[in-house]
Amino acid sequence: MSSTVLENDRLRVAVTPDCGARVTSLVDKRTGREWIAQGPQSRNTGEDAEYAGNEAVGWDECFPTVTPWDASHTPWARKLRDHGDLWGRPFTIDTQTPMALRLSYSDPQFLFTRELQLDGAALIARYEVENRTDASLPYLWALHGLLAVTAADSIELPEVETVAATYxxxxxxxxxxxELQWPKPSDVLPFTLDRVQPATSAFAGKFYAAVPGRTARVGRPGQWLTLAWDAPIDQLGIWLTYGGWPGLGGHHEIALEPTNAAADTLGEAIDAGAPPLAPGERRDWRVTLTLTS
Known part of the structure; x- marks a missing residue:
């Protein structure tokens, strides 16, 4: 699959439009660090595909669910596949410059658009989703960016004291x-959640937190990646896998996932009161990823 590259004097970003507009590389040119978890591009993208193993690499967008859910009784009128409709599917390039790329995915029910723009040491992701139906359309969105980390890294969630655990x-x-304390030690795990663990830990966990300042960062002194997100996005998913998923000896990576609901399925998002899209409504939001020293 061919890649499109955005580059300035600080960042190099690679995107594969034909594979869900997946971001496959985010390189800090100052340090040489690759922030995106690497792996082969799986062509298993059918309606029954599971987002596991070779499918779970890079940065994808989850929409309108994260884990599979039967939405037959909603305006979606169908079963929603694992990690949503977008990953692995071909996007259309709407506009492109050396430092910006706007892509969209068109469906009879919705139009999903993401623009990536480089600004110094920052990568700005601007989103827009449009309801093309004549019914209120519920949805769950999460930025599913799998990050390459080492045991020298740590995770900082300012002002967060507890996280909800779903797995x-x-x-x-x-x-x-x-629920677990953040980042205090507990009698459940042999380590604190803010410290990245080695792949031999055989651990995997999914958590949610409301982060008051809408920022989080991962890395170590001299190599930090900070995520910041705007209202109305007010929740953060935290996915940690240290050799424990999809089985023992599996992936070693984390994901910090801004999301519109602390939910793994669209059904849970509906129950949590996530506002649906009104007929014909367009909604936009922004996430900024910044390299800092």
Whole structure:
């Protein structure tokens, strides 16, 4: 699959329009660090495809669900596939310059658009979604960017004291815990959640947090990646996998996922009161990823 590259004197970003507009590379040219988790491009993108193994690489957009959900009784009138409609599907390039790229995915029910623009050490992602139906259209969106990390890195969530846990596994055991302190130690895990663990930890976990300042960062002194997001986005998903997913010896990466609801399925987002799109409505938001030292 061919890539489109955006580049300035600080950043180099690669995108594959034909594969869900996936961001496959985000390189800090000052340090040489690659921030995007690497892997082969799977062509398994059908309606029954699972987002696992070779499918789970790079930065994709989840919409209108994250995990599969039967939305037959909603205006979607169908079952929604794992991680939504967008990943792996061909996007259209609307506009392109050396430092900006606007792509869209057109469906009879919706139009989804994302523009990436370089601004110094920042990558700005601007989103717009349009409801093309004559009914209120519920949706769940999450920026699913898998980041390459090492055990020298840490995760900072300013002003966050607790996180809700929706999935926890350690070794060959699943843990049933609904909430954990951040970043304080607990009697559930042998490490604190703010410290990236080695791949030998055999751990995987999914969490949600409301971050008051709408910022989070990962890295270490001299190499930080900061995410900032605008209202109305007010939740952050946190995906940690240190050799524990999709099975033992699996991926080693994290994701900091701004999202419109602390939910894994569209059904949970509806129950949480996530505002739907009114007929014909367009909604926009922005996420900025900045390299800082």
């Amino acid at each position: 926890l596994s350690l070794g060959d055991k699943f843990l049933s815990v609904s």
